[in-house]
Amino acid sequence: xxxxxxxxxxxxxxxxxxxxxxxxxxxxxxxxxxxxxxxxxxxxxxxxxxxxxxxxxxxxxxxxxxxxxxxxxxxxxxxxxxxxxxxxxxxxxxxxxxxxxxxxxxxx
Numbered sequence: 001x002x003x004x005x006x007x008x009x010x011x012x013x014x015x016x017x018x019x020x021x022x023x024x025x026x027x028x029x030x031x032x033x034x035x036x037x038x039x040x041x042x043x044x045x046x047x048x049x050x051x052x053x054x055x056x057x058x059x060x061x062x063x064x065x066x067x068x069x070x071x072x073x074x075x076x077x078x079x080x081x082x083x084x085x086x087x088x089x090x091x092x093x094x095x096x097x098x099x100x101x102x103x104x105x106x107x108x
């Protein structure tokens with residue numbers, strides 16, 4: 001890539017970043033009420049993404065082969081327990097991931 005092409009690429013990346021950061025504020029200004037469908041999406045999409053993450057994480061688990069999906073099941077239970085206890089998404093995901101990795105590296 002030439003220096004000119006690199007500058008154009010960097011400029012386009014900056015432009016794309018700035019537009020995606022400012023677009024929601026232009027589309028939904030502070031004085032206007034947020035449309036109901038956007039509020040609805042804000043409520044349901046986090047859980048939908050969380051569900052998608054669970055499905056993606058266990059899609060290649062073979063329950064008929066050793067370790068029979070036990071680490072994955074225990075990791076999911078750890079996420080559920082942490083979330084019921086503290087109700088913090090980041091702690092739930094992080095704690096469950098650390099617990100799963102410890103199981104896989106040290107136990108199974």
